[in-house]
Amino acid sequence: MDSVRLAVFSILISGSWCSVTKDLKFPEWFKFGAATAAYQVEGGWNSSDKGENTWDRLFHSNPEFSSQDNGDVACDSYHLWRRDIEMAEELGLDIYRFSLSWARLLPNGFANKISEDGKRYYNNLIDGLLEKGIEPVVTLYHFDLPQILQDLGGWANPLISDWFADYARVAFTLFGDRVKTWLTINEPLGFCDTGYSKQQAPYIDGEVIAKYLCNKYTLISHAKAWRIYDEEFRPRYHGKVSLATIFNWYEPATPEDKEITDLMREYWEGRFAYPIFSKEGGWPPTLEKFMADKSKQEGYSRSRLPPLTAEEIELIRGTYDFYGLNHYLSRRIRKARPGEKIGTWPLYGSDEINIQMESDPSWETTGLDWFPINPAGLRKQLHWLNQTYGVNEVMITENGYLDLDKHLDDTARIKYMRDYLEQIQLAIADGINVTAYMAWSLMDNLEWLGGYGASFGLYQVDFTDDNRTRTPRESARYYSRVTRTRSLHHDHEGLNYV
Numbered sequence: 001m002d003s004v005r006l007a008v009f010s011i012l013i014s015g016s017w018c019s020v021t022k023d024l025k026f027p028e029w030f031k032f033g034a035a036t037a038a039y040q041v042e043g044g045w046n047s048s049d050k051g052e053n054t055w056d057r058l059f060h061s062n063p064e065f066s067s068q069d070n071g072d073v074a075c076d077s078y079h080l081w082r083r084d085i086e087m088a089e090e091l092g093l094d095i096y097r098f099s100l101s102w103a104r105l106l107p108n109g110f111a112n113k114i115s116e117d118g119k120r121y122y123n124n125l126i127d128g129l130l131e132k133g134i135e136p137v138v139t140l141y142h143f144d145l146p147q148i149l150q151d152l153g154g155w156a157n158p159l160i161s162d163w164f165a166d167y168a169r170v171a172f173t174l175f176g177d178r179v180k181t182w183l184t185i186n187e188p189l190g191f192c193d194t195g196y197s198k199q200q201a202p203y204i205d206g207e208v209i210a211k212y213l214c215n216k217y218t219l220i221s222h223a224k225a226w227r228i229y230d231e232e233f234r235p236r237y238h239g240k241v242s243l244a245t246i247f248n249w250y251e252p253a254t255p256e257d258k259e260i261t262d263l264m265r266e267y268w269e270g271r272f273a274y275p276i277f278s279k280e281g282g283w284p285p286t287l288e289k290f291m292a293d294k295s296k297q298e299g300y301s302r303s304r305l306p307p308l309t310a311e312e313i314e315l316i317r318g319t320y321d322f323y324g325l326n327h328y329l330s331r332r333i334r335k336a337r338p339g340e341k342i343g344t345w346p347l348y349g350s351d352e353i354n355i356q357m358e359s360d361p362s363w364e365t366t367g368l369d370w371f372p373i374n375p376a377g378l379r380k381q382l383h384w385l386n387q388t389y390g391v392n393e394v395m396i397t398e399n400g401y402l403d404l405d406k407h408l409d410d411t412a413r414i415k416y417m418r419d420y421l422e423q424i425q426l427a428i429a430d431g432i433n434v435t436a437y438m439a440w441s442l443m444d445n446l447e448w449l450g451g452y453g454a455s456f457g458l459y460q461v462d463f464t465d466d467n468r469t470r471t472p473r474e475s476a477r478y479y480s481r482v483t484r485t486r487s488l489h490h491d492h493e494g495l496n497y498v
């Protein structure tokens with residue numbers, strides 16, 4: 001038994017999920033990264049021939065959202081991409097995850113017109129990263145739909161899967177020779193459930209129906225893009241494609257809440273992942289029945305969870321090369337009490353499945369009641385994924401600490417990163433093939449409707465400065481030592497994270 005396995009073995013026999021181990025080293029093949037998304041950092045909202053997207057429209061047409069806090073300039077990465085690469089290099093990253101703006105590359109949403117400037121921008125970024133030995137990880141879609149497609153029904157229109165497939169083919173054709181890791185869609189829950197409950201663009205009140213149409217057509221869009229890569233590009237480029245799913249750790253508040261927690265997992269993650277990652281494909285069976293019964297009780301003539309035909313099940317099933325996991329926090333789940341006011345989905349509870357989400361008093365907090373910190377939850381989550389789907393490889397595509405105080409001395413973020421990374425080391429030692437970690441985020445950026453008030457960045461960005469000056473936080477210094485030493489437990493310039 002090597003030293004890593006020995007350390008973990010002793011933890012397992014002591015029965016603890018959260019013991020601190022010393023001297024574990026990340027394997028050489030493990031990749032450290034950081035992530036951003038186009039609308040949150042690029043700015044240049046109307047530079048050159050870029051088309052309008054749903055976030056441009058939402059911010060510009062709703063006076064209730066502060067005019068300062070939109071993505072018109074954001075971190076200005078459209079102009080400052082060289083500095084972004086420099087930061088990735090300073091951090092010692094192996095990989096950098098960013099997303100393409102669909103409306104920047106295809107100004108009118110369709111593949112008949114490709115923007116020369118859009119193409120140049122992404123080529124510069126990709127080539128600049130590669131020159132520094134940093135691999136690009138590219139997300140095709142991170143919440144910013146061309147408005148023209150939204151006007152045609154967006155993700156609730158079945159035709160979107162063809163529009164998305166065309167867009168994916170353009171991106172694979174233009175960049176596939178250099179980009180070897182692709183994420184088709186970031187967090188469908190993050191725009192289907194919230195976009196149709198007026199929490200995110202397209203900011204529509206879609207009752208319960210729209211989010212499930214969006215749910216189904218994101219799955220089909222993802223599957224078509226994966227198959228295009230598999231058939232037309234993989235033989236030449238040998239890359240990997242998956243999607244990024246948000247999946248925090250959910251555990252029952254009491255033993256009686258186990259069943260409802262299982263349903264909650266199907267409701268949160270299974271709707272977006274089970275059809276792709278499970279052996280049998282299709283909707284998660286318990287949820288499918290639950291939604292059919294509930295729809296009937298409420299007088300609908302068909303289930304709100306639209307059926308998947310046998311052909312669709314086969315189209316979607318197995319369309320992955322790894323599991324892309326966005327993971328931030330843990331929650332306890334319990335059945336709502338009769339008459340109790342249920343918190344808003346997806347942060348506090350769900351009326352639809354009658355649950356409340358809570359924190360465990362033993363978990364630390366970021367200061368936000370919906371964001372408790374429980375690093376051991378990540379390792380449990382990885383075990384759950386392994387047992388449920390038996391996935392071959394997991395990449396942590398996002399994980400990060402939300403700070404309301406935007407100071408440079410972010411000791412709490414360092415502790416968060418150290419503790420979550422440690423759980424990844426332990427999971428690797430348990431035999432789970434976790435191959436990458438992408439910190440959210442490289443720098444402070446537009447937190448969607450939350451604006452610029454909170455920070456996730458390893459680099460602080462001064463949004464009052466026209467130059468959008470980026471300054472490394474203590475966490476950036478810490479992470480750069482982690483990437484270089486491949487170890488967590490060193491004395492960080494007196495901060496003593498040993």
Ligand code: BGC
Nearest residue numbers: 037186187190246326398447
């Ligand atoms: C999203 C990011 C977002 C982050 C922090 C993730 O769910 O992919 O766009 O900024 O969470 O809220």
